[in-house]
Amino acid sequence: MSTPPPPKLEWRGVRKSFEDAHVLRGLDLSVAAGRSLVIIGASGQGKSVTIKTAAGLILPDAGEILYDGEIVDTADSRTRAALSGRLGMLFQSGALFDSLSIWENVAFRLINADGVARKTAKARAIEALARVRLGRQYADLYPSELSGGMQKRVGLARAVVSNPEIIFFDEPTTGLDPITAAAINDLIVQQVRDLGCTAVSITHDLASARTIGDEIAMLHDGRIVWRGQAADLDRSGDPYVDQFINGRSDGPIAAAF
């Protein structure tokens, strides 16, 4: 063992503004292979933007995205296409295709990008749905016929069906009741452990962060203000983290209305 392996994914000095809003102001963050990183932070701080820059959905104004220690030019469509083959993403809004049935949603990549035959793809989709505890009776329904929690699970199945190297989970439990949220957390932990993939999750649900995260990073004002092991969250000594985990309205973070 000479040099340690490079991180699986790294953001290096990433900046992104939308018109006058400077959302990311030099973000540095990394996650090692096989680890689960959770990003916490108040809403509107740019957590979704952060993972979208890594997934090639938003182009950074400056800075670099590195996979396995190599800079990935997400402006290049071919590079982006190659990249998307290695990652899975659960969107904050679910983002299921409402014109396709549940199994077609889950099998979308298999059918349209990987050239898997529909029959095989359906079998694999049903298998993936079973992993998120959705029976085959749901396979032929449409997204609008499912509850929010079920839609999240379909999104999860769609993200993991082709065994990606890296998975992004954008607020997987927001808006769900505590029991469904706990079930989703378990599913995520299980998926990450089973597949051995690297995970980056966003949440402002601290219970969820502690369950699914090996490490936690706090995003504020476009930068990472604290990062450490999940177990150290309560003794971070960081005023931002303390205010966030204690849910106080007074402190360095101004409440956003």
Add this chain to the structure above:
Amino acid sequence: MDAAPLPAALTPFRAVGRAVLGLLIQVGSVVLFAARGVLAMLKPPWFFGQFVRQLQTIGYFSLPVVGLTAVFTGAALALNIYTGGGRFNAEQIMPQIVALGITRELGPVLAALMLAGRVSAAIAAEIGAMRATEQIDAMQTLSTDPFHYLIAPRLAAALVTLPLLTMTADIIGVAGGWFVATKALAFNPTVYVRNTWDFLQSWDVVSGLIKAAVFGFIVALMGCYHGLNATGGARGVGRATTHAVVSAAILIFAADYLLTSLFTHR
């Protein structure tokens, strides 16, 4: 970024300049979008299932609308030309003028305008809603290029369909004229058909069909462009729909003039 203060006398020019720059940027991005769309049509992966589905929604379901428009227009045109022709005793060339007007001009333009209302709007709304609900982003993370999966099938389907719809409109439009001429104006039915047939040259029809293909491309392009670039939730989708219809209609008229002047200078 605000520019340095200008002398008061120059401020109107700034507004004009901004509008012109904005227009140029818009034109540039539409042209780039169109080029990407054409490239996606020519290069695999091709999504034939999507293409067939679009043929059905764009083409087949537009038949009643286009047919109704054509029959009434043909009939009204016949009456107008008959009345106008009567002013210099030329009523009898009415069938020929109707056929010419329908095939070269009204068939393609009316079919395209109906499609702009029906199809541009529907495409913009559908793709705009997909943009607003992150379905476009999701598609990209699932290794599927929206230009291949969504845009190319719509462009291709509209390109193929509108000439076919126009051909239908030509026939129904001439039939509308025939109906009025024989039922209300005492034209001989067989003579009417023979006059029309003998008079029409294949170029009259073909030039109309070429126009239709271009208009079809415009209709789908405007729907896709405004849909994919929709921002700002439900209101943004509404805006995209309006812009798609208005810009498609204007571009159809502009393209119609350009193509007509090209075709008539042959």
